[in-house]
Amino acid sequence: MQTIEQLQKLLETAIKNLKFPDQPKQLYDPITYIINLGGKRIRPLLVLMATELFGKDAINSIHAAMAIEVFHNFTLVHDDIMDNAPLRRGQATVHEKWSTNTAILSGDVMMVEANKNLAKVNPIFLKDVLDTFNATAQGVCEGQQLDMEFEQRDDVGIDEYINMIRLKTAVLLGGALKLGAIIAGASExxxxxxxxxxxxxxxxxxxxxxxxxxxxxxxxxxxxxxxxxxxxxxxxxxxxxxxxxxxxxxxxxxxxxxxxxxxxxxxxxxxxxxxxxxxxxxxxxxxxxxxxxxxxxxxxxxxxxxxxxxxxxxxxxxxxxxxx
Amino acid sequence: MQTIEQLQKLLETAIKNLKFPDQPKQLYDPITYIINLGGKRIRPLLVLMATELFGKDAINSIHAAMAIEVFHNFTLVHDDIMDNAPLRRGQATVHEKWSTNTAILSGDVMMVEANKNLAKVNPIFLKDVLDTFNATAQGVCEGQQLDMEFEQRDDVGIDEYINMIRLKTAVLLGGALKLGAIIAGASExxxxxxxxxxxxxxxxxxxxxxxxxxxxxxxxxxxxxxxxxxxxxxxxxxxxxxxxxxxxxxxxxxxxxxxxxxxxxxxxxxxxxxxxxxxxxxxxxxxxxxxxxxxxxxxxxxxxxxxxxxxxxxxxxxxxxxxx
Known part of the structure; x- marks a missing residue:
């Protein structure tokens, strides 16, 4: 079993090796930009750690880890538009640095890139991997929608709040771990x-x-x-x-x-x-x-x-x- | 082999049966709205026709056809934001009827819904289906980006224009047909x-x-x-x-x-x-x-x-x- 530090190194290398097309530049530059703003890479780390938990080498789930990281960054780009946020990790957000249209479209193509990475997993796990990923992605979208609606409401209950943070942030952690488990061949x-x-x-x-x-x-x-x-x-x-x-x-x-x-x-x-x-x-x-x-x-x-x-x-x- | 009219009926039924969650309403109502604005349904029809061309019943590719139709409608919702379009098929666009934020997020979740439909195809074809779908989706995004860039340029050549329309509209027709062919077990x-x-x-x-x-x-x-x-x-x-x-x-x-x-x-x-x-x-x-x-x-x-x-x-x- 690899240490957390070893897994983090594996991740950093994989993130550096993520390749996007050169053209159109305006479409792909924002992807490299947002992904290289950094972050703790907790979500892709969870994918790898779950695979190792179930006795398989983390390398098996590296593509799923990249899918999760690219997807997460896609949600940041679109959320920042919706939240009108000027800064992300101390730097200009994509829609500020380029434009809202660029942020919408680069975000969209990041979603495609996430799916491309996902399609690289061992085909015997592909259907389960897709179902888990899609359910996760859907939950995250629902969470963002609820979060925006709550801004306009004065009667948000604690249960509703917990459900919103569950969807907006927690299902992605659960989904990341589950992906790693599936790819390790864990039981349902x-x-x-x-x-x-x-x-x-x-x-x-x-x-x-x-x-x-x-x-x-x-x-x-x-x-x-x-x-x-x-x-x-x-x-x-x-x-x-x-x-x-x-x-x-x-x-x-x-x-x-x-x-x-x-x-x-x-x-x-x-x-x-x-x-x-x-x-x-x-x-x-x-x-x-x-x-x-x-x-x-x-x-x-x-x-x-x-x-x-x-x-x-x-x-x-x-x-x-x-x-x- | 079924007639075009029979395939169109099959499509209309499948589109009517597309089910989205009830809540959050603001997230899912726009999906039902845009999909029911109509259109000729050429793209999903091509999926079904390609499957029948290669000797299999169209029912085999109905989920892929739905994926293509939902994806196409997703691109309409996001393109209409970027193009600042007030009308789509004579009706208010999603961002006009709801808001830009709703149109961004509903579009995102449509992309997830498209992928959910895709994941329902026969698992033996799933990897090929995903690769074709993702390459298609990526091309469509690139085409939209080029189209926007061309608006700002005075030196667009005919070859560049042909490449742009190829990406923006033609690859989706090619991709739809190829999906239908793959699911019919056609040769590469x-x-x-x-x-x-x-x-x-x-x-x-x-x-x-x-x-x-x-x-x-x-x-x-x-x-x-x-x-x-x-x-x-x-x-x-x-x-x-x-x-x-x-x-x-x-x-x-x-x-x-x-x-x-x-x-x-x-x-x-x-x-x-x-x-x-x-x-x-x-x-x-x-x-x-x-x-x-x-x-x-x-x-x-x-x-x-x-x-x-x-x-x-x-x-x-x-x-x-x-x-x-």
């Missing part, structure tokens, strides 16, 4: 278990993101603490606070989220004050830990040796160990 | 021949469209005669005219295409006068007939009975028989 039961592990881990990660936005150590946090509060982003914390708040506290929360102009620092302090009064941090952590527990429980049921499982457990721990 | 040689037939027919159709825009009988033509001239669309006719024009004629052509404000009828008459002086209609017809001849020559080489070929020849004749 094990492939489903690893999918559920990924989905629950994905929800836990997103809840952790929501918590970190408010409670991260500013020294260690990569971005501005309180960014979600400033933008009135409908996170688990804000939705839960609206669910629980009453009287004076509800008034404070509503006042601050209704302000069109405000001092950012003051708003973050005020909303954080509401969260603290309601014990939101602990409620969010509890929910996060529930999903983490669920994930670990299904992971424990997977029918491989404890030794084979150690890498994925280590990665999970590493990813959940962000400080706050 | 025959599958390539039917692809070439489709590609050349597709170029001939597009050249015919260019000619009809100017020379159609207004009584029989579905849209405004001269629409391409009014919009300065870089058709075969306009590009050829710029290639051949000199002196006074060139001056006239340049003047009319440079005007920002003009009387439409006058402009159509003037540019048509230039075309007539240069014999553009005959040059375009000659080029169209060249591609038609090429198509028929490769079609003749396909290793099936003349009887089996009659349906596709009849359809070709029918499609080329538009009056002008």
């Amino acid at each position: 039961k094990d492939a489903d278990l690893i999918y559920q592990f990924g989905e629950n881990i994905g929800i836990a990660f997103q809840l952790q993101d929501d918590i970190l936005d408010v409670y991260a150590d500013p020294e260690k946090f990569g971005k501005q603490v309180g960014g979600d509060i400033i933008a009135n982003k409908k996170t688990f914390l804000l939705l839960k606070a609206f669910e629980l708040a009453n009287g004076e506290i509800k008034h404070t929360l509503k006042t601050w989220t209704d302000y069109r102009e405000f001092d950012s620092k003051e708003k973050v302090e005020a909303v954080k004050g509401v969260y603290d009064a309601l014990g939101i941090q602990n409620i969010a952590k509890e929910s996060m830990n529930n999903y983490l527990d669920k994930a670990l429980k299904v992971f424990a049921q997977i029918n491989v040796s404890e030794n084979a499982k150690s890498n994925l457990l280590a990665l999970t721990t590493q990813l959940m160990a962000r400080e706050y | 040689k025959d599958a390539d021949l039917i692809y070439q037939f489709g590609e050349n027919i597709g170029i001939a159709f597009q050249l015919q469209d260019d000619i009809l825009d100017v020379y159609a009988d207004p009584e029989k033509f579905g849209k405004q005669v001269g629409g391409d001239i009014i919009a300065n669309k870089k058709t075969f006719l306009l590009l050829k005219a710029f290639e051949l024009a000199n002196g006074e004629i060139k001056h006239t052509l340049k003047t009319w295409t440079d005007y920002r404000e003009f009387d439409s009828k006058e402009k159509v008459e003037a540019v048509k006068g230039v075309y007539d002086a240069l014999g553009i209609q005959n040059i375009a017809k000659e080029s169209m007939n060249n591609y038609l001849d090429k198509a028929l020559k490769v079609f003749a080489q396909i290793n099936v009975s003349e009887n089996a070929k009659s349906n596709l020849l009849a359809l070709t004749t029918q499609l080329m028989a538009r009056e002008y």
Whole structure:
């Protein structure tokens, strides 16, 4: 079994070797650009790790890993148009650097490139691989749609929110792991278990993101603490606070989220004050830990040796160990 | 072998039976909308006809036909955003009726739906089917990119134009036929021949469209005669005219295409006068007939009975028989 570092090297080489046509330049340059903006490459790593978990060499699923990475970058390009985002990983987004039309069409052709990579997997697994990939891709699109709709709504419930983050971010982690399992010839039961592990881990990660936005150590946090509060982003914390708040506290929360102009620092302090009064941090952590527990429980049921499982457990721990 | 009418009925039923999830409504309603705007369903028909050409029942390729039709409609939704088109088949385009974001995301999920249909074909043909479909989809994206770039350029050559229409419209006809052939178990040689037939027919159709825009009988033509001239669309006719024009004629052509404000009828008459002086209609017809001849020559080489070929020849004749 290869170490995480070895798998990451394998990935970096494969990503460098992704070849796109030279022409039309305007169509293919944005693909190279977005893919080389970097990122942690967690999703393709999960594909490879799942293949190794079930006793096969990661090289077997390298094309599926590339399909997942290209697909993920495609969703970033189109999401950035829809979210009107100027920056991605500190650099100009594709629609800003080129144009919206270029971003639409380059995104489309990335989807085709993802499928081309997928078609390279061992034909005996192809049908299962396609079904899993397509279900995953469909879920991601549905999640983005719900996310956009939630921006326009004032009555989003916690369950709906969890379902949205499940679709928008968690199914891709589950799908990546399941692809790796299928290509390793895992049983249907094990492939489903690893999918559920990924989905629950994905929800836990997103809840952790929501918590970190408010409670991260500013020294260690990569971005501005309180960014979600400033933008009135409908996170688990804000939705839960609206669910629980009453009287004076509800008034404070509503006042601050209704302000069109405000001092950012003051708003973050005020909303954080509401969260603290309601014990939101602990409620969010509890929910996060529930999903983490669920994930670990299904992971424990997977029918491989404890030794084979150690890498994925280590990665999970590493990813959940962000400080706050 | 089924008649064209029987195949069209099979198609209409299959299209009616296409099922998409109910929720999120905003994501899936546009798909039902665009697919039910109608159209001649030529592309999925070609899939079915190719399967029957090679001696198999069309039902074998019905899922591939649906994949092609859904993919085609996906390209319409995204192209209409990029072209800023308000109408499609006389009805509001998706981005006009809903929003650009909805049109982007519904289009994306249509691409997934196309792939889901494709994954339903007989697994023994799946790898070949995917490779053909993905190459086709990639070509269509490249064609749209070139088409957009040509709008901004003043030096587009005839060869470049032919390549653009080949990618934008002809490869999809070739790809549709090849998919049907693969699923019928045709030899690689025959599958390539039917692809070439489709590609050349597709170029001939597009050249015919260019000619009809100017020379159609207004009584029989579905849209405004001269629409391409009014919009300065870089058709075969306009590009050829710029290639051949000199002196006074060139001056006239340049003047009319440079005007920002003009009387439409006058402009159509003037540019048509230039075309007539240069014999553009005959040059375009000659080029169209060249591609038609090429198509028929490769079609003749396909290793099936003349009887089996009659349906596709009849359809070709029918499609080329538009009056002008």
